[in-house]
Structure formats: structure tokens, C-alpha cells
Amino acid sequence: MDQLLDQFFNLEIMAAAWPTILRGLGMTLLLCLLVIPLGVIGGLAAALTSLSPRRWVRWPAIALVDLFRAIPPLVLLIFVYAGLPFAGIRMSPFVAVAIAFMLNNSAYYGEVLRAGILSVPRGQAEAARSTGMTHAQTMRAVVLPQGVRNVLPDLISNTVEVVKLTSLASVVSLGEMLHAANLARSVTYNASPITMAALVYLILLWPAVRLVSRWQRRIAV
Amino acid sequence: MAPITTLAQPSAIPTLEVRRLHKSYGALEVLHGIDLAVATREMVFVLGRSGSGKSTMLRCCNRLEEPSSGDIFLEGQPITGKRVDLDGLRRRIGMVFQSFNLYPHLDTRRNVTLALRMVLKLGRDEADARAMAALERVGLAGKAASHPTELSGGQQQRVAIARAIAMEPAVMLFDEPTSALDPELVGDVLGVMRELKADGMTMLVVSHEMGFAREAADRIVFMADGRIVEEGPPEQLFTAARHEATRTFLSRHTRQ
Structure with missing residues (x-):
């Protein structure tokens, strides 16, 4: 028992690793601040184009969304970071992570937003268009506000996934929280820094997870 | 002749x-x-x-x-x-639908002002005045701050009529x-x-x-x-x- 506590909950080591993990947390949050808005914007573009009445807009959009949903994000990240240099395209780990995650996130946010748009009854858009509002005005002022509200739990769920996904950036040595914790583990020969990182993720994401569960229960009633 | x-x-x-x-x-x-x-x-x-x-x-x-x-x-x-x-x-060309199609995320007044603002590009005050006049015509000026879900079907349809006539079709x-x-x-x-x-x-x-x-x-x-x-x-x-x-x-x- 003592050995277990010593290996996973060693307060001394945790205290020593805290500044490193804190710096990693900073990088994780910075990544989220970049990757979530990019993903939502990309997802909106994906949703709107994949619902376009024009076939030559819709089909490529659907193909791209399918592609980036089917490729594992880790494969995509390593391809962008370690594969593209063979084509002479080199970038920093940060840029590689941002690009790979944006492609992956856009596909997922796109599917959620598409479902949201489709959940709004057709009569809503017809009413708006009948008053002379353009397609874009109708989307912005009538369809999207309702559609987003309808899929808000899914948007938050997806965002939780995105935050967790940022830990993949550790494989390209971007100093986010998991990378920092793992570094501390290898220096101290102790798993407590990893426990600590897990706890920080938990504190960060548990409220969102709880909120979504409560919402979904309320909607189910 | x-x-x-x-x-x-x-x-x-x-x-x-x-x-x-x-x-x-x-x-x-x-x-x-x-x-x-x-x-x-x-x-x-x-x-x-x-x-x-x-x-x-x-x-x-x-x-x-x-x-x-x-x-x-x-x-x-x-x-x-x-x-x-x-x-x-x-x-x-104003249109009134069987299922009303009021915007459930907007209150009654904003249901009427939306197209006035976005299509006719009226200022806020002018759009509000025109919306209130239209709601007055359908007898629902008192419901301007209500949400569509708080109205009866008949009231909702009258708001939908107000939304259409406010455009002066x-x-x-x-x-x-x-x-x-x-x-x-x-x-x-x-x-x-x-x-x-x-x-x-x-x-x-x-x-x-x-x-x-x-x-x-x-x-x-x-x-x-x-x-x-x-x-x-x-x-x-x-x-x-x-x-x-x-x-x-x-x-x-x-x-x-």
C-alpha cells in the first residue's frame, strides 16, 4: 500500500513536478484556444458546404469530411509532422498539431453542426425566405441559432474530446501537459506526475461532462 | 369605344x-x-x-x-x-403558413422586426414602430414581449400575419x-x-x-x-x- 502511494501519489514529487506540469497546462490551453475555434469555423464551413444544393460543392465537402473522420487523428498528425517533410514541407510541431487537429476537428464539428441545421424544421427557412431574406441571412438569423441550440450537448461533448485529443501532441514533442508530465516521470522514475496530469484533466473536463449528462437527461424526459 | x-x-x-x-x-x-x-x-x-x-x-x-x-x-x-x-x-409577397412558422428563438416583436431590419434595413426604432403597428392591427400589441411558445395557436398565426403585413406587401x-x-x-x-x-x-x-x-x-x-x-x-x-x-x-x- 505504501509503495502504491509512493509510486502514484507521491506528494513530494508532485510538488516538484508542478511547475513543469503547469507550463504544460499552459500549452494545452493555448492549443485548445487555437484548435477549438478553428475547428468550429471549419466545421461550420463543412456543414454549410455539405448541405449545399450544388452537387459540385456538396460532393467534395462530403468526401473531405468522410476522409478526415476515417483517418485516426494520430496518423494524421504524424503524417503532417513527419510525412510532409518528405515533400519539402516542414513546420514546427505547434503548426503541425494545429493543422492536423483542425482537419480532424472540422470534420467532427461539421457533422454535429450539420445534424443541428437539419434538425430545424424546413418551414423556418421558408418563412424567412418568404419575407425576402437571403439564404445567408436565413442561415445566420433563423436556422443556425436554433440548430446550434439543438445540438449544444453534442458540441460540448465534442469539445471535451478535442481537449483530450491535444494530449496526442506529446508524440511530436510539443510541450503540452502530457508531454510535461511524462518528462517529469522519466526524470523522477515515479508515476505521480502522470497521476497529477490526469487529475488536472479531470478537474478541467468533469464539469463539462456532468453538464452534458444533466442536459441529456432533461431532454430525454 | x-x-x-x-x-x-x-x-x-x-x-x-x-x-x-x-x-x-x-x-x-x-x-x-x-x-x-x-x-x-x-x-x-x-x-x-x-x-x-x-x-x-x-x-x-x-x-x-x-x-x-x-x-x-x-x-x-x-x-x-x-x-x-x-x-x-x-x-x-407576404406569406402565411399552415404551421405558422414563427421563429421560436425570438420574441414576438423580433419575429416581426427581423425582416424589417435585415431586408428593408430599417433602423431599430423605425422597425420597432412598424412592428408594433402591425401587431396592433392583429390585436396583439400587448404580446410583443412574449415568446411564440407562450401564445395560443390563433395568436401565433396572427403574429405570423403581422410579420408578413409589416413588410407592406x-x-x-x-x-x-x-x-x-x-x-x-x-x-x-x-x-x-x-x-x-x-x-x-x-x-x-x-x-x-x-x-x-x-x-x-x-x-x-x-x-x-x-x-x-x-x-x-x-x-x-x-x-x-x-x-x-x-x-x-x-x-x-x-x-x-
Whole structure:
């Protein structure tokens, strides 16, 4: 028992690793601040184009969304970071992570937003268009506000996934929280820094997870 | 000699005119060449069984349904064809739907002001004033701050009418405006339509309200199987319809 506590909950080591993990947390949050808005914007573009009445807009959009949903994000990240240099395209780990995650996130946010748009009854858009509002005005002022509200739990769920996904950036040595914790583990020969990182993720994401569960229960009633 | 002066009158151009309108869904043709004109300040009722094509015809008039062929004119201006400014024309064609289609995320006032602000580009104060005037006309100025979900069906439909008339359209299309209402709420909506007519609004109405059609319409058009079977003043149709189909339909629907 003592050995277990010593290996996973060693307060001394945790205290020593805290500044490193804190710096990693900073990088994780910075990544989220970049990757979530990019993903939502990309997802909106994906949703709107994949619902376009024009076939030559819709089909490529659907193909791209399918592609980036089917490729594992880790494969995509390593391809962008370690594969593209063979084509002479080199970038920093940060840029590689941002690009790979944006492609992956856009596909997922796109599917959620598409479902949201489709959940709004057709009569809503017809009413708006009948008053002379353009397609874009109708989307912005009538369809999207309702559609987003309808899929808000899914948007938050997806965002939780995105935050967790940022830990993949550790494989390209971007100093986010998991990378920092793992570094501390290898220096101290102790798993407590990893426990600590897990706890920080938990504190960060548990409220969102709880909120979504409560919402979904309320909607189910 | 007299016809020349008749032609010179502005009322000679119908507010809304439909010519040789055809509509197909794939291989199935549901409108087989509709010709219909609605004169300024006229209230025309379209009657017919469900599936006769009357709602499709109405929805072609602002191109919520795209006509397969034929022409539609608003005050002599074509609204069909690729080059027309459809959004510009639609703001002059008000529409009221069977299911109201109020925006549930906006309160009553903003339901009415949305197009005033975004389409007519009115300032906030002017849009608000116009919305309140429109809500006043339908007797719901007191509900400006309510949300659609807090209103009865009849009230919702009257707000939908206010949303359309606030744009000051040249013509109003009504697509079964009372079909989704509880019987005791129908009267309020018909009352508002009666007042619109008294104020000189041009209206094309698809409805099953036979009593109201007989009392309020200037002209009734009877449709069956995607065609106009016959048309005329209400009394003529109700008492001396020429076609068997019209007589059968009217007797079935007016039996007490």
C-alpha cells in the first residue's frame, strides 16, 4: 500500500513536478484556444458546404469530411509532422498539431453542426425566405441559432474530446501537459506526475461532462 | 369605344398573375397549366380536395416551389426566370403558413422586426414602430414581449400575419391559415383576414373555410387534379356550380 502511494501519489514529487506540469497546462490551453475555434469555423464551413444544393460543392465537402473522420487523428498528425517533410514541407510541431487537429476537428464539428441545421424544421427557412431574406441571412438569423441550440450537448461533448485529443501532441514533442508530465516521470522514475496530469484533466473536463449528462437527461424526459 | 378607357386604368394589370403554370415532381405532373389572375384589392379563395395541387400552386407564387414551366407576374413584373431579383420580389409577397412558422428563438416583436431590419434595413426604432403597428392591427400589441411558445395557436398565426403585413406587401398568400387551429381559435384569425380585406389588401387564400369563403371572397377558384375546374363569384359556385366535381365537393364540405 505504501509503495502504491509512493509510486502514484507521491506528494513530494508532485510538488516538484508542478511547475513543469503547469507550463504544460499552459500549452494545452493555448492549443485548445487555437484548435477549438478553428475547428468550429471549419466545421461550420463543412456543414454549410455539405448541405449545399450544388452537387459540385456538396460532393467534395462530403468526401473531405468522410476522409478526415476515417483517418485516426494520430496518423494524421504524424503524417503532417513527419510525412510532409518528405515533400519539402516542414513546420514546427505547434503548426503541425494545429493543422492536423483542425482537419480532424472540422470534420467532427461539421457533422454535429450539420445534424443541428437539419434538425430545424424546413418551414423556418421558408418563412424567412418568404419575407425576402437571403439564404445567408436565413442561415445566420433563423436556422443556425436554433440548430446550434439543438445540438449544444453534442458540441460540448465534442469539445471535451478535442481537449483530450491535444494530449496526442506529446508524440511530436510539443510541450503540452502530457508531454510535461511524462518528462517529469522519466526524470523522477515515479508515476505521480502522470497521476497529477490526469487529475488536472479531470478537474478541467468533469464539469463539462456532468453538464452534458444533466442536459441529456432533461431532454430525454 | 369604351374598352380603351378600361384598358387605360391601372387596375387592368393584375397584382398577381399566373400563366400556364406547370409543376412536376420527377415524372409526376401535379399542376397541368394553371392560369389565374388576382386583381388589386381582390380576395380570391382557392378551394379543392387535398392533393388537388392548390397549395403547390400557391407556393409557386413566391417560388418556395420552383415552377417547372409557365410564368408568374407581380404587378406585371416577371418573378419567374433566372435573372429576376427573387429576394427583392419576395419582400413584396407576404406569406402565411399552415404551421405558422414563427421563429421560436425570438420574441414576438423580433419575429416581426427581423425582416424589417435585415431586408428593408430599417433602423431599430423605425422597425420597432412598424412592428408594433402591425401587431396592433392583429390585436396583439400587448404580446410583443412574449415568446411564440407562450401564445395560443390563433395568436401565433396572427403574429405570423403581422410579420408578413409589416413588410407592406403588394399581395398576401395564405396557405391553409386555419387548418392547424382548434375550432374556437379560427374566428380570430378569420377576423384579422376580414379586416385586411376591408383595408384593401390583395389576397390569395388556400383554405377549407367554406363559410368564410362564401361570405368574404370576391371570387372562388375550384381546383381538382392539378387544374382549375371552374371559378366565379361565391354565390354562383355555391348555388349554381357548372361542374359535377365542384358541386360534389361543396355539398360535402358545407353540410352542417
